[in-house]
Amino acid sequence: MEANVKERKAPGKIRKLLKNKLTLVGLIIVALVVFAAIFADFIAPHPSDVTGSIDFSLMNQLPSSQYIFGTDEAGRDIFSRVLFGARYSLIMGVVVLTVAIGIGVPLGLIAGFWGGKVNSVIMRLTDIFLSIPSIILAMAVAAIMEPSLFNSMVAISFGWWPWFTRLVQAETLKIKNEQFILASEGIGASKWRIAFIEILPNCLSTIIVKASTDIGFVILTGASLGFLGLGAQPPAPEWGTMVAEGRVYLPTMWWQTTFPGLAILVTVLGFNLLGDGLRDFFDVRVD
Amino acid sequence: MGRFIGKRILGLIPTILGLILLIFLLSRIMPGDSVRLALGPEATQEQIVAMENQLGLHDPLPVQFFNYIKGLFVGDMGLSLRSGRNVWLDIKDTFPATFELSLVSMIISVAVGIPLGIYSAVKNNKISDHIIRIVSLSGIALPRFWLAILLQLIFSYWLGIFPVIGRGNVAVESITGLRLLDSLLTGNFAGFTDSFIHILLPAIALSIATAAQIIRMTRTNMIDQMNKDYVLAAESYGLPENLVYQRYMLKNAFISVLTTVGMQFGSLIGNAFLVEAVFGWPGMAQYAIQGILYKDYNAIIGVTLVIGLFFVLINVIVDLLYGFFDPKIKLDA
Numbered sequence: 001m002e003a004n005v006k007e008r009k010a011p012g013k014i015r016k017l018l019k020n021k022l023t024l025v026g027l028i029i030v031a032l033v034v035f036a037a038i039f040a041d042f043i044a045p046h047p048s049d050v051t052g053s054i055d056f057s058l059m060n061q062l063p064s065s066q067y068i069f070g071t072d073e074a075g076r077d078i079f080s081r082v083l084f085g086a087r088y089s090l091i092m093g094v095v096v097l098t099v100a101i102g103i104g105v106p107l108g109l110i111a112g113f114w115g116g117k118v119n120s121v122i123m124r125l126t127d128i129f130l131s132i133p134s135i136i137l138a139m140a141v142a143a144i145m146e147p148s149l150f151n152s153m154v155a156i157s158f159g160w161w162p163w164f165t166r167l168v169q170a171e172t173l174k175i176k177n178e179q180f181i182l183a184s185e186g187i188g189a190s191k192w193r194i195a196f197i198e199i200l201p202n203c204l205s206t207i208i209v210k211a212s213t214d215i216g217f218v219i220l221t222g223a224s225l226g227f228l229g230l231g232a233q234p235p236a237p238e239w240g241t242m243v244a245e246g247r248v249y250l251p252t253m254w255w256q257t258t259f260p261g262l263a264i265l266v267t268v269l270g271f272n273l274l275g276d277g278l279r280d281f282f283d284v285r286v287d
Numbered sequence: 288m289g290r291f292i293g294k295r296i297l298g299l300i301p302t303i304l305g306l307i308l309l310i311f312l313l314s315r316i317m318p319g320d321s322v323r324l325a326l327g328p329e330a331t332q333e334q335i336v337a338m339e340n341q342l343g344l345h346d347p348l349p350v351q352f353f354n355y356i357k358g359l360f361v362g363d364m365g366l367s368l369r370s371g372r373n374v375w376l377d378i379k380d381t382f383p384a385t386f387e388l389s390l391v392s393m394i395i396s397v398a399v400g401i402p403l404g405i406y407s408a409v410k411n412n413k414i415s416d417h418i419i420r421i422v423s424l425s426g427i428a429l430p431r432f433w434l435a436i437l438l439q440l441i442f443s444y445w446l447g448i449f450p451v452i453g454r455g456n457v458a459v460e461s462i463t464g465l466r467l468l469d470s471l472l473t474g475n476f477a478g479f480t481d482s483f484i485h486i487l488l489p490a491i492a493l494s495i496a497t498a499a500q501i502i503r504m505t506r507t508n509m510i511d512q513m514n515k516d517y518v519l520a521a522e523s524y525g526l527p528e529n530l531v532y533q534r535y536m537l538k539n540a541f542i543s544v545l546t547t548v549g550m551q552f553g554s555l556i557g558n559a560f561l562v563e564a565v566f567g568w569p570g571m572a573q574y575a576i577q578g579i580l581y582k583d584y585n586a587i588i589g590v591t592l593v594i595g596l597f598f599v600l601i602n603v604i605v606d607l608l609y610g611f612f613d614p615k616i617k618l619d620a
Contacts, residue, residue: 022421124302124305125305127302128302128305131302131303131305131595131599132306132591132594132598133598134557135554136557136560136591136594139557139575140587143578143582144314144584216427224430227430228560243432247436251445261430261433261437264428264433268430269424272424272427
């Protein structure tokens with residue numbers, strides 16, 4: 001009986017989430033980007049154009065029925081490259097947030113639950129990292145290392161974890177005086193157990209919402225580093241890098257910068273719409 | 288008030304020292320051949336070692352850090368390997384351009400964002416509200432460097448209305464380093480017009496995402512206020528709707544918006560780097576990007592530090608403004 005109620009409840013919840021049309025649009029965009037990233041090898045009309053292949057007979061062609069986004073200075077199909085570019089953006093978003101959550105959440109739990117000097121040290125540390133705009137910190141770190149996709153992910157993660165620490169610390173402070181936590185302490189549960197088994201699950205919805213609203217910004221920051229030459233290097237079809245490469249051929253070959261940029265806009269918008277929907281659904285504030 | 292400012296600034300010292308240490312350590316532990324890059328491929332090993340000694344790169348790290356901090360007090364941010372000058376002098380030359388661009392963008396963002404946010408809240412769930420929401424959501428997702436390129440392509444290259452690059456061609460006597468202000472102060476209207484048409488496109492490219500954030504924040508806060516008892520009370524007294532919105536709700540809603548404005552200033556300066564790169568704007572970005580290419584660590588540390596300090600300062604100003612907008616917040620507390 002109970003199981004039945006749960007089964008009926010779950011689709012109801014999803015329906016409620018998707019009742020908001022903008023959230024649905026976001027979900028569709030994100031699904032398409034994920035699909036493009038996974039199946040780029042099969043759906044891209046010219047998969048070989050992802051590498052540094054050169055065909056001068058096809059260079060700089062205007063968008064047409066055969067090359068819907070046109071071709072670049074080396075005769076490569078921009079549409080195929082944009083499809084493959086989805087991989088770079090998704091990897092960027094997922095890896096940076098995984099690292100940021102992996103570092104930030106445990107530190108936030110420890111700071112909030114242990115309190116005292118531990119809390120002071122951790123929170124002062126986050127203050128230092130947050131005292132500088134994350135994009136500038138990412139640029140500074142990326143600048144010091146050799147430019148590559150991996151290093152740009154390291155650079156962005158470096159400045160992103162404190163947001164999760166601050167969020168989870170605040171949540172932990174709210175939860176730590178709840179009855180069930182006091183009860184666990186009363187029966188002698190260890191601090192680690194209480195923090196990671198009792199408190200963490202109660203922070204999950206906040207963490208999920210924060211991650212879903214952040215992923216678009218991570219992708220945007222990654223593309224910005226790519227644009228500055230601090231991310232993935234040509235001929236990799238990373239969107240920011242493609243915009244920077246195409247800039248040289250302005251104003252005549254406008255399509256070389258326009259379509260990769262549009263891909264960034266649509267992808268980030270999709271994630272933001274979905275993130276907004278999730279935030280309203282879980283009814284949590286993460287700003 | 289004075290006590291509050293003093294306390295606030297004292298409290299910032301550990302954060303600022305931490306920031307300097309962080310950037311300093313990063314630049315020193317990462318492998319690099321900045322001196323070799325600066326001296327060129329012809330340089331002999333002796334020349335490289337001599338230069339490294341001159342820069343103090345062979346001293347123990349704590350000594351290097353102490354010397355760096357000591358230098359900061361006398362305006363010495365170390366030697367830029369590329370320009371051969373004190374980094375502080377380079378930053379002093381380039382910061383006003385970045386600051387002016389960010390400031391004009393912030394003015395545009397606030398001027399557009401707050402009225403549209405209020406309008407959207409007042410028209411809650413009507414068609415115009417939906418349109419503003421979708422536009423602002425898209426605005427946040429816009430890569431500013433790409434928007435800058437599109438605006439440049441359309442308005443400068445194709446339509447020829449605005450200049451393609453630069454900060455202005457008419458000479459303006461430098462007083463503050465902000466061309467718009469300096470040209471007004473010296474009564475140089477040709478210089479003002481010239482500076483204005485040069486700054487407009489980069490400022491718009493930079494401000495759209497910020498304006499979008501401010502619209503969203505203003506809208507959310509105004510809607511929160513609408514449900515408060517004092518609004519109901521004011522309305523039941525028969526006060527005109529506009530008066531309630533402007534005199535009562537906006538001031539309350541503005542406190543949260545102010546936090547967004549403060550946070551966004553940091554993001555504006557960060558993104559100014561990208562927009563500067565597109566419009567050939569002679570600000571800190573050009574300097575920093577050259578610094579990045581040449582692994583000019585002192586330049587990178589200097590620029591990062593100045594932006595960090597600037598961001599911290601903006602947040603102190605925001606804290607002070609809270610007291611103005613909300614008398615309940617006691618600044619001395």
